[in-house]
Amino acid sequence: MRTHPWFVVFHKEVRDGLRDRRSLFFAMMFCWLGPLLVGMLCRQGPALVLLPAFLMVTAFTGSMNVANDSMAGERERGSLEPLLMNPVSLSELVLGKWLAICAFSLAGVVLTLLVALAVLYATPLHARMHASALLWMLVVAVPLVPFAAGLDLLICTFAQTPKEGTSYLGVVLLAPMLTGMLAEFFPVRLSAAIAAVPLLGQQRMLSALTRGEIPHIAWLALSGACAVLLGTAALLATARLLRYENVVFGR
Amino acid sequence: MIQADSLRKSFGGRPAVRPAVDGLTFAAADGAITGLVGPNGSGKTTTLRLITGLLRPESGQVRVDGIDPAQDPMGARRRLGALTDGLGNYPRLTTREHLRYFGELRGMPAVELEARTRHLLDLFEMHEIADRRAQGFSQGERMKLALARAIINDPPNIILDEPANGLDVASARALRTLLERFRDAGKCVLLSSHLMAEVAAVCNTVVVVARGKVVAQGSPAELMRSSNARSLEEAFVELTA
Numbered sequence: 001m002r003t004h005p006w007f008v009v010f011h012k013e014v015r016d017g018l019r020d021r022r023s024l025f026f027a028m029m030f031c032w033l034g035p036l037l038v039g040m041l042c043r044q045g046p047a048l049v050l051l052p053a054f055l056m057v058t059a060f061t062g063s064m065n066v067a068n069d070s071m072a073g074e075r076e077r078g079s080l081e082p083l084l085m086n087p088v089s090l091s092e093l094v095l096g097k098w099l100a101i102c103a104f105s106l107a108g109v110v111l112t113l114l115v116a117l118a119v120l121y122a123t124p125l126h127a128r129m130h131a132s133a134l135l136w137m138l139v140v141a142v143p144l145v146p147f148a149a150g151l152d153l154l155i156c157t158f159a160q161t162p163k164e165g166t167s168y169l170g171v172v173l174l175a176p177m178l179t180g181m182l183a184e185f186f187p188v189r190l191s192a193a194i195a196a197v198p199l200l201g202q203q204r205m206l207s208a209l210t211r212g213e214i215p216h217i218a219w220l221a222l223s224g225a226c227a228v229l230l231g232t233a234a235l236l237a238t239a240r241l242l243r244y245e246n247v248v249f250g251r
Numbered sequence: 252m253i254q255a256d257s258l259r260k261s262f263g264g265r266p267a268v269r270p271a272v273d274g275l276t277f278a279a280a281d282g283a284i285t286g287l288v289g290p291n292g293s294g295k296t297t298t299l300r301l302i303t304g305l306l307r308p309e310s311g312q313v314r315v316d317g318i319d320p321a322q323d324p325m326g327a328r329r330r331l332g333a334l335t336d337g338l339g340n341y342p343r344l345t346t347r348e349h350l351r352y353f354g355e356l357r358g359m360p361a362v363e364l365e366a367r368t369r370h371l372l373d374l375f376e377m378h379e380i381a382d383r384r385a386q387g388f389s390q391g392e393r394m395k396l397a398l399a400r401a402i403i404n405d406p407p408n409i410i411l412d413e414p415a416n417g418l419d420v421a422s423a424r425a426l427r428t429l430l431e432r433f434r435d436a437g438k439c440v441l442l443s444s445h446l447m448a449e450v451a452a453v454c455n456t457v458v459v460v461a462r463g464k465v466v467a468q469g470s471p472a473e474l475m476r477s478s479n480a481r482s483l484e485e486a487f488v489e490l491t492a
Contacts, residue, residue, distance in 0.1 A: 008355040012344070019343040019384075078337020082401070085303050085335075086356040087328040245306055 005088040009096025010103075013070050017104055023065035027104070030054075030061040031111040039119035046184075048129055052206030053180020055112055055137060056199060059144040060152065060176055062108020063101045064169045067152035070097045071238075072165035075250060084248065094153070094239040101149035109141050133209045140205045140215065143224035143231075147198050148176075150234030157238050160250045179203050195219040198227040252439050253279040253302060253408055258311035260297055271297040273463035274311070279441040279456070281407070284434050286454035287443040290491055294463040295443035296336060299412050302441070303333050315408055329357070332406035336413050338397040342386035346377055349385065349400050357404040364403075371399040374429070391422035398429070409433055411442040415449045427453050447484040457483070461491040 018024065034054025041047035074080040083093065113134050120126045120134070155172055159165035179199040184207065188194055195201035201223030205215040241247045255277050261270035272294040279285035287295050300306040302313050304320030304327055313320055313327075320327035340349060347368060354364040372378050375395040380388065385396060394414065402409060411430075415423050430453050433440050444450050450457055451471045458468040467474055467490045471483045480486035 002358050002360065003355050005356055005358075008352065012341075012348075012352050015348075016341060016343050074339075077339060077342070078335060079339035079341060081300075081305065081335045081337065082333065082339045082353075082397070083356075084305060085328055085331070085333050086353065087325040087358070088356050089325075248305060 005086075005092040006096040006099070009088075009093055010099045011096075013066065013097055013100030014103055016069070017066040017100060020065065020069065023069070027062050027065055027108060028111065030058050031108050032115045034058065035112060035116040035119045038116070039123045039125070042119075042123040042125045048125065048210040049184050049207065050180075051116060051137075051210055052203050053177060053184075055109065055116075055141050055206060056144060056176035056180055056202060057173065058108040058112045059105050059141060059148040060169075060173055063105035063145075063149045063152050064166075064173070066104045067097075067101045067149065067156050068159070068162050068165040068169060070100065071153060071156035072159035072162045075159075076161045080248065084242070090242045091236070091239045094235060094242065098146075098149050098153055098235045098238075101153060102145050105145045105148050106142070109138065109145060113138055113141075129210055129212065133212065136209050136214060137206055140202050140209070140220065140223070143227035144198065144202055146231030147227040147234075148231070150231035150238075154234040154238050154241075157241050157247060175199060183207065190215070190219055192219075192222060195223040196226045198223070198230055201226070252281050252314075252316055253285075253410075253441055254314040255298065255302070256312045256314075258298065258301055258313065259309045260294075260301060260306060261309065270309075270463050272301065272308075275460065275463065275465055276311075277458045277465055277468055279408075279439050281439045282434060282437045283455040284430055284440040284442065284453050286450040286457045287441060287460060288445060288447070288450055288457055288487060289443075289460035290445065293460045293491075295460060296412055297463075298460070299333070299410050299441075299443060302327075302410060303331060304328065329404075330406055331408050331410060332401040332404070333410040334394075334398050334401045334412060334414055336416070338393050340385040340388070340393055340396055340400075343384055345384050346372070346381050346396050346399075349396055350403055353400045354403045359404055367403060367405065371403065375399050376425075390417040391419060391425075394418060394422065394426070398426075402433075407437075408439045409441070411440070413444055414442055415444060415446050423449065447482070447487055451483040459487060459490050466490050 038047050038050050117134055120131055155168045156165045159168055176199055180203055183203045190204040208215055255275050258272050258275040259270055260272040261268050275298055289295050301308050304324035307321050315327040316330050318326045350368045372381050377395055380392055414426055430440055457471055457474055459466050474486045478486040478489040480489055
């Protein structure tokens, strides 16, 4: 029986990503540094407001190395051309890569929440936020995974080398960072329009969770659907871009 | 069999740009090794990319066993194995994992893939590096891996872009033996090279390209005769001047 090409690519990318120990260690650092900082500031009033920003950032940092290697890395080592010469559709190739990037991004989000759980129990913070809020945070943050993976993959399609990809992704990383911080300083009320904006909608709901407020299911569904849709759109755009000679050969 | 008919391709989009390939016509027959030779920038790699369907010609047509890669890229790629100039191995995958990855992408059933992998490890004498990661491979080992990967599904047409680049004497001889085996098995082998000694030793037919055009084609002996040269290298210099 023939294995689906998207699964073949997914399996290879996950294996390759797990073997890239240095990048993996670097990505994991973000996962425990954020919640640890929250724990260190536990006696300060606004310590918990940092958690949403860190959680959103890890959705991106978890996926960026794999995205960079699976697109800009392919181009730099000359493996993109032989890969595209296989009788496999571009959408299946890109789907496999996207799913692998999603897996690493999801692992980053889950790890951050597990460290946050440990920090919550080890510090007085558990008096201010119930552990079940972390489960809700997972529900809110999971749709950011396909969004971050799609955006990272799309951006890396334009990079000729991983070094160039890292520069681009550094700029992309500003999006969750700035959204996380600015939305705390200039809080906007959650509405349908706000919930539909990826990152901003999630930030508002995550922030509400740190105050013990459970987000309304309609906002949750709307923000999740918009993030997943945009992530899928980025995936389709990447597959389409690879049809252009100047993108494949970087002319 | 690979046929190129009046192929034309330019980059940059402006009419003033000289085409990389300009009306190229040639045929690479089954059971023969055809050499595409020419100076740097003469359009060899562009021609090979047009054959694989990664580039689309502005005009003209390619046929791989009768299939036009511009119309049916999947069909053409199923009948093609290609070794690219950059080799393109994955440093964190082992030789066996490379072969499995490309075999699965080419839709090979597991049992057939296993047998083919064993055969290729024997053929390329790669048992020692079968379970080693490609990082740190010598140039010869990298080339053997890339070539084995390209022919994992035993395609009837094999394209090789500068396969002898950077190879030591032993590896170059092993490559020559392999190419002869492919030819004897009835495959169509098309290789681009600028190493005339290599081309003279293995190719049945040589297509000389310069500035994107075919300037001569024939057997090495015919090319030497037509240009009154004592070696293929001399004939090449004469024809591409």
